[in-house]
Amino acid sequence: MSVDVQERPGAASPKRKRPVWKRPLAVARKWWGQLTSMRTALILLFALAVGAIPGSILPQRTVNVENVNKYFAENPGLAKFLDHLWMFDVYAAPWFAAVYGLLFISLIGCLVPRLREHFDALRRRPPDAPARLDLMPENASWADDAAEGADVVDRLRTLLRSRRYRTVVREHADGTVTLSAEKGYLRETGNLVFHFALVGLLIGVAFGALFGWHGNRVLGEGPDNAFCNNLQQYDDYGLGPNVSPAELPKFCIELASFKADYLDNGQPIQYSAELLYGEGGGMPDETFHLEVNEPLRLDGNNVYLLGHGYVPIIEFTDQYGNVQTSNTPFLAMNPSMLSEGVAIFPDANITPDGVRDKTKQVAFEGMFMPTAPEEPPYTSSLFPEPNNPAVMLFPYVGDTGLDRGKPGSVYALDRQQVASGALQAEGEGFLLRMGESKAVAGGTVTFKELQQYAVLQTRSDPGEGIVLWSSVALLAGLLPSLLVKRRRVWFRVKGNDVTAGGLPRTENQTFAAEFGELVAKAKES
Template sequence: MTVVEDRPDTAEAPPPRRTNPLWALLRNSWRQLTSMRTALILLFLLAVAAIPGSVFPQTSVNRERVSQYFTAHPKLAPWVDRLGGFDVYASPWFAAIYLLLFTSLIGCVLPRLRDHVRALRTVPPEAPKRMDRLPQHAPAVALAEDPAAAAQRLARTLRRRMFRTRVRELPDGGYSVAAEKGYLKETGNLIFHIAMLAVLIGVGFGHWYGWHGNRLLVAGEDQGFCNAITQYDDSALGPRVSAADLPKFCLRMTDFEATYQSTGQPRSFLATVQVKEGGSWRTESFTVNDPLRLNHANVHLIGQGYAPILRYTDRYGVSQTKIVPFLPTDGMQTSEGVAQFPDVNIDPRTNKRDDRLQVGFEGVYLPTGGTDGSAVSRFPAENNPVLYLAAYRGNLGLDVGKSGSVYALDRGQINNGELKKVSGERPYVLRPGQTLTLDDGTKLEFLGTRQFATLSIRYDPTQALLLVGAVLGLLGLMLSLFVHRRRVWFRVLPGNAPGAGGSVVEAGGLPRTDYPGFAAEFAALTRPAGDDGPPGHAEEGTL
């Protein structure tokens, strides 16, 4: 007797595979980070994070304004500084958003780029069996042509209309014509995202390897400067740039021309300078919208004004001449400034300076003064120049090592009595060529003015990349908005019914995106040009 063992009909299922929780967390986090929703949220956060850079003065742009903000808001300013509000674009939180957005865009673009390349290499799919269920459908009509000729004619017409076309022979002797159009929509999306990546890369590398400096340059060969950090009124270097990396050049302004409309609105500005880049001096000119392009630096014209020339003669007959820029306060070039003479009234017998005899002049310059005596200019050009000055004598406070503005006297010295006003209640009024005599016999001469230009000298190694990124981004956005994907199919079968002719054609269409004009396009594809009737004309170029 044979004993047959009982065996189970089915084997036991293997135990479920356990997933590493850390790996699952990383995978899900990466998917969330590289989703399009996350990229849009990060882009919005980047725009919001840039708002403090416009609200608060930035150290990299104007350190003086940051100091003024600390003075005006002594309680708020330290907290803003701790949060990076005065250096927003170099703060850790702004860099974190920036890097997350960069990573998210890369994670979005690379898989989509791979899928898009694969889609471009894929032929249009075959026509569905029930084309009457498609959004657009043209009923079957008879043609006099045989199926092969009709299919080739349809394919030629579709290719002329920029459709990707594929003709397939069917088992029953008929033909299928599949056509697809609108792949540039996804191409535009990818170009737009790649352009955003290019802009992000450009901004990042431009910040690392770029630099800029601002300089107020008075006209005259004795007022030139060379490209060095100590020569700038305000400057900022990228984290990867040192002072030794700055290009070598020298600049001096020989002439400045400004023209105005009758209303005082500026019409044109033209600065003429002499430049030296290692060789001899050469003459160049540039305007507001046409910067001076040097080797690894661009010189932009961002402002202009007047610098009165003042000569002070102290009680011992020693004269000092200063060219003092006055900063404009309105569009008519009403300008404010100060001239300080700390090294005057030195006794020649002892060669010692008395700090109590230092002199400072604070006032307003009007290129075109009025007849009513008001301290407001009537026109930005020098038609009737007037200089209003208040004189002060005492300790100017320049030797205490405390930073201060070169365009205003130290108000603390005035308030504590160390610097006293000697001009009385009414300011002195001077015109070019006139001399002012103070109560101690010292004199101040107003010799005239020179024009000055405010220059912004910058270097951005990724400027071309930013331009290309902006142009490509605009092009990609236009393609993604105005291009629509759609598919069209034609099935050409032999005409078997009596009187049906050589073949029977049926058409269907499917828009892959929201495209209101697809119905009109499909109707134009399925009937002869200029004919409102059903398809079926066999002339060349019609469907």
């Protein structure tokens, strides 16, 4: 015996369980919807901006390794902790790359559907007039007794098109004719251009980071200081993950001369350098006048002038008559070009038999003044130009630590050697003006001459063109997205009776005045 069971009207039907294989797909769709929402894109953009803050506050290895080493020396515990978080390589950190990649995916996933909808809107005809135009935010009605209905429609259509409205005329069975008009599509176009330009910026920056490189060099005057484009000759450098040292272009650069112009208060007006360069590995024989905003372009790479300083040439004659010369750059500490540096002579006091005693090496900590005061204290420079150059030297004798093979700064003494007593101060500091000598540390030290140096940066950024045009597109899209307003206007003509209605699609403070002017023109015509 069979029994038919009928469900009670209004009773809830039993809930069907989703197949197990569809559950991961549903979860994926949910998270994809969250990731590609504009809210998530804004959150990721804010997170990217916050993540970039440490890159602006803390020294970065890709910019200046010396400053990173100095930070480690001053804050060893904190620096080690921050280094675990990639705070000294922020833009190469995995967490920064993750936020960057998620932002890129979010923007693409958010913009592609909007782009499709916008194309559909551009092809779609404006909708027919509502039945009650008098309920629109802006409305008007009048009788046009001066013309027939067809003439009224033609005049209205001509008026709307002259105002760049997309206009559609529809005839109805009862003899009514409606005109639907809309404008302001450029607003969404500009909005999409702006956001796609932002994606272009992300692509350009990422492309430059992956395939770009840079190197900084403190380059002294003269052929003896010329350098060629290889990593060993840069003071610090940064290579993109996809750049091999063997791929670097071949060129050599020499600093022929440097000139700096100053105001009377010491403020710099202009830096300029005369360079000699040779491409393809050739000797530097081509000339170029390098200025701050006029880089030298070599094989797709730019050589920039970042700054300058002085190189006091210091000569030391030891007790056996051996002469050594130091031409180490001194680094500027303030706008007056008061500079500090060292002159190290690791080969001092080698005996005539060639016996080398590391405990008799000589070094000097120095403070250079381009325009030194005539009277003490000699702790400042009166002007950045070398009007009265002098150097304050503090002698040391002992093991300078250079023989250990441990990397160190060429601009400072090894403080561990000083702290351990292996390198000890030898007497008081003294001032030498250019050409003067003084007997010290069993020998004679001479401030022989003065040269200048330029701080050059060689940079290759293959993404800069993408970034440039994306920035132009971003600004071009921003203006219409802010200034253009979307709005619709309808006219219904039946005989000589005309009814008009207007609806702003976005917040628009000027739409009432625009609609009133449009109606006034319609009545006049």
